[in-house]
Amino acid sequence: MDAQRTFLKMAVMDGAEVAKHNTEKDCWVVINGKIWDVSDFLAEHPGGAGVIGKYAGRDATEAYSEVHDPELVESTLSPSSYIGQVLPGSIGKLGHDATNAATKNLAKLTHPPLHSMINVADFEVVAKGYLSPTGWAYYAGGAEDEVSLMDTRRLFRMITFRPRVLRPVEPVSPAVKIMGYPSSLPLYISPTGLGRYAYPNAESVLACAAGKEGVIYCMPTTSAHESVFAARSVANQPLFFQLYTTRERVKAKAMIKKLEALGAKALFVTVDSPVLGRREADERIKVADGIEVSSGGVAKAGSMGLLNPMLSWEDLKWIRATTSMPLVLKGVQRSPVLFTFYVQLERRSLTRSLSQTVEDAVLAYDLGVQGIVLSNHGGRSLDGAQAPILTLLEIRNHAPHLLSPTIRDKFQVFVDGGFRRGTDILKALALGASAVGIGRPFLYSMTAEYGEAGVRRLLQLFRVEIETSMALVGATTVEQLVPEMINSERAESEVSRRIKL
Numbered sequence: 001m002d003a004q005r006t007f008l009k010m011a012v013m014d015g016a017e018v019a020k021h022n023t024e025k026d027c028w029v030v031i032n033g034k035i036w037d038v039s040d041f042l043a044e045h046p047g048g049a050g051v052i053g054k055y056a057g058r059d060a061t062e063a064y065s066e067v068h069d070p071e072l073v074e075s076t077l078s079p080s081s082y083i084g085q086v087l088p089g090s091i092g093k094l095g096h097d098a099t100n101a102a103t104k105n106l107a108k109l110t111h112p113p114l115h116s117m118i119n120v121a122d123f124e125v126v127a128k129g130y131l132s133p134t135g136w137a138y139y140a141g142g143a144e145d146e147v148s149l150m151d152t153r154r155l156f157r158m159i160t161f162r163p164r165v166l167r168p169v170e171p172v173s174p175a176v177k178i179m180g181y182p183s184s185l186p187l188y189i190s191p192t193g194l195g196r197y198a199y200p201n202a203e204s205v206l207a208c209a210a211g212k213e214g215v216i217y218c219m220p221t222t223s224a225h226e227s228v229f230a231a232r233s234v235a236n237q238p239l240f241f242q243l244y245t246t247r248e249r250v251k252a253k254a255m256i257k258k259l260e261a262l263g264a265k266a267l268f269v270t271v272d273s274p275v276l277g278r279r280e281a282d283e284r285i286k287v288a289d290g291i292e293v294s295s296g297g298v299a300k301a302g303s304m305g306l307l308n309p310m311l312s313w314e315d316l317k318w319i320r321a322t323t324s325m326p327l328v329l330k331g332v333q334r335s336p337v338l339f340t341f342y343v344q345l346e347r348r349s350l351t352r353s354l355s356q357t358v359e360d361a362v363l364a365y366d367l368g369v370q371g372i373v374l375s376n377h378g379g380r381s382l383d384g385a386q387a388p389i390l391t392l393l394e395i396r397n398h399a400p401h402l403l404s405p406t407i408r409d410k411f412q413v414f415v416d417g418g419f420r421r422g423t424d425i426l427k428a429l430a431l432g433a434s435a436v437g438i439g440r441p442f443l444y445s446m447t448a449e450y451g452e453a454g455v456r457r458l459l460q461l462f463r464v465e466i467e468t469s470m471a472l473v474g475a476t477t478v479e480q481l482v483p484e485m486i487n488s489e490r491a492e493s494e495v496s497r498r499i500k501l
């Protein structure tokens, strides 16, 4: 209310006045007719200061709207950053991304009918044609040489089935429970930022479609939280929330409390990105767009606000004390910081190897979180981080108790990265995962104006693939998917032999 009153009091200002604040140190921009002083926010902008700085003293509405929901600016910036309304027609626009816009408009005219999409790859092809170069680079890209990005798919091909025959396979049910909540499929929609490249209010669309198909959506930190909750399509539809824990605990706590009050059912704390991975496709687009990409620490500069390079196990303890929501660590992989701190806490001697991810899985379990996501952030964080399915194999070999069906009401192991087929999902389930997370395909499914219908179509395609493959492998329930149905020996030859628990 206070903020609203402040807005109403503000004056209308001529664009010529706005144009004077045209440097990164003194940076005003206009978004949807409102003038904002973003000088202090530039360093915190997850996409880097240059992206906003380019619009200093100008109307940034077009570029802003391509990426963000209308309400995000007001929920992100403090009311004191608001300067007033701009006199209509008095502010200069910057010719934003003309190539992007042209490409997008052309694609809009030619996109194929939704019913012609018969698998994930079809959606990806359409998305590539439809998205702006900026959007495509952001969605599809991985870190540096994209080794991790490509490797996840290679590993799936190295794992085969040992199907059982002459088992009645009707009816088949792929339903599971995720964090205690029923899901009609053994998957959830992973959090992905900047859904707006694909579709307006993308996060709300995902929430709505997820409800209608009986699956769970984990919304990203950067979504318009209230709108996403309002978009739920089913009474008591569970939604999860992914948190990037900022350096400022006050802000992190406010966010956690807000999501708790809105009714989020689990908190996925992302631990694999203390800094932004170096995604060169994004950088090349920025350079082509005339934005200077700092050579002296892109990762650091890009993560000043949202991410926290100092995130440690102590923070996790603090989060635990701050909320009653179940906690899931997203992105369990090598983490000496977590390990060292844990050792200090427990007064144990440092006898374990720090180089393998099964160690962190064990630590997470021992410390009482409710779940972990084996993830390398879709190949977008540390290039060369091993495929998450390999981490699952490590756990199978060295800490199988973490995958036991009997502990799933208190601890679950999820895995994400590169799941594109029902058969990929079945392999992970048979090896002991409780469910898988899927990111990019759901972004692609909203493009070409498909929106909610596209997301639902994709979920239905996954349903058909999963059910068909379950029948063919000889399982009518997810519980019947067991390790004996899998030949993972070729992949296991790549599991590290340096694990010491």
Ligand SMILES: Cc1cc2nc3c(=O)[nH]c(=O)nc-3n(C[C@H](O)[C@H](O)[C@H](O)COP(=O)(O)O)c2cc1C
Pocket (backbone or CB within 6 Å): 138, 139, 140, 190, 191, 192, 193, 194, 220, 221, 222, 242, 270, 330, 375, 376, 377, 378, 379, 380, 416, 417, 418, 419, 437, 438, 439, 440, 441
């Ligand atoms: C475009 C994009 C944005 C993402 N944004 C986030 C994010 O905001 N928070 C997060 O924890 N993970 C984020 N991720 C990682 C996903 O949650 C997930 O780990 C990954 O996409 C899974 O791989 P997949 O896309 O191959 O399914 C993002 C991934 C992509 C592709």
